[in-house]
Every structure is written in C-alpha cells, then in structure tokens.
Amino acid sequence: MLTFPYSTHSLVKDIVNKFPKSSDIFKKYRIDFCCGGNIPLADAIAANGINEEALMNDLKALYEKSSSAETNVEVWTQSDSNTIIDHVINHYHRTSEEELAMLSPYVTKVSRVHGDSHPELLKVYDLFYAFKKELTEHMEKEESIVFPLIKKLADGTVENRKEAIQLIVELEKEHDHAGAILRELRKITSDFTPPVDACGTYRLVYKRLEDLEGLTFMHVHLENNILFPRYF
Secondary structure, three states: OOOOOOOOOOEHHHHHHHOOOHHHHHHHOOOOOOOOOOOEHHHHHHHHOOOHHHHHHHHHHHHHHHHOOOOOHHHHHHOOHHHHHHHHHHHHHHHHHHHHHHHHHHHHHHHHHHOOOOOHHHHHHHHHHHHHHHHHHHHHHHHHHHHHHHHHHHHOOOOOOHHHHHHHHHHHHHHHHHHHHHHHHHHHOOOOOOOOOOOHHHHHHHHHHHHHHHHHHHHHHHHHHHHHHHHO
C-alpha cells in the first residue's frame, strides 16, 4: 500500500500544490485551500470542527486511487485487445469524466472572477468546455460503437474489418483535434504557468489542466499506438 506523504502538520496549500485532486476533498469539508490555505491542516480541522479521522481517510483513499493507476504502457503491448479496452474504459474514460466534472466549476469561477484582468482566462474557458464536449462525445462513441466492434474482431465473431477501420480513422482524427485544443491551452497559458498574482484556485486550475493533458495523452497513446494498429 502506498504511504500517504502528508499529515495534519502539512500546510493545506502545500497538499493541494503537490496533490491537486485533494482540493475536491477540501471542498467537500469546506476547508478554504485558496485564501486560507497557509495554515497547517490541523488548524483548519480544528477551526471547522471536522472529524480528523474521516478527512484523513478520504485524503488517503483518493491519494492511493490517484497514484496506483498503471501508467507504464510497456505492459500493454503484450496484452490482448479486450484487456486494453477494459483498462481504457475503467481508468482513462472514467477518470477523465470525473476530472472534467470536478474541474468545470473551478474553470468557470476563475474565468468569471479574474477574466477582466487576465483575458486569456476567457479563452481558457472556451477551450476547456470545447475539449470537454468533444472528449465526452468521443468516449461515448468508443464505448457504444467502436470498442464493441473491436472486441468482436478480437474474438473472431466478426471478420470484416472495413467498418472498424473507417471508425478507427474517425477516432484518430478526433484525437488529433483534441490534441490541437490541448496545444492551444498550453500555448495560451504559457505552458500552464500562472501569473505572479494568481490566487490558489487560479493556480489549481492550471495544474489540473496540465494533469488532464497528461491523462489524455496516455489515453490516446494506448489507442493510437497499441490498440488501433492491430486492425489495419
């Protein structure tokens, strides 16, 4: 089991900076990790009358879930297609859906509060929601149409690959477009580097956007470079 590297002596802001998804737990317990984050977690727990054991258990569970995901793609070159598809769905699809849902209100808030002084955030807002829509529709197409067809090809119940190839080409084009949106996000945020006057939530959005980029790249890599070439 992974050792949770933080304690109640850790500053709230330091936990969020190094483990961005912890912000979801702090939000759940109404701990101010933004303006009030420069205090030990123990002080925040005491000030808000929080059950320390429950909070720490939630943080540890999320940390283990976030850190234990298989990111070494070497093993997948030897895995059968059904195993890869199940992994893509259970890890990349479900994780992306969760992160897109959790990150949305932060992106909206930052663009609304800071958009006047940092107009690039208005573009970040537009790009993020365009990416969210495209990726959500893309994953739905994979799960409802393309993956079931590939599984049939893999187990030999369908032999005609023509339809699968056409659909795979469409998916790869969608991957390219999603990648273009992510490149534009990286460009407009100066490689996800927040300005010096950025608040905690502002910084959090940039860090989680960068993490989302990494998650998407791994997702696309498994499909474009390992799964899909088997059917051309």
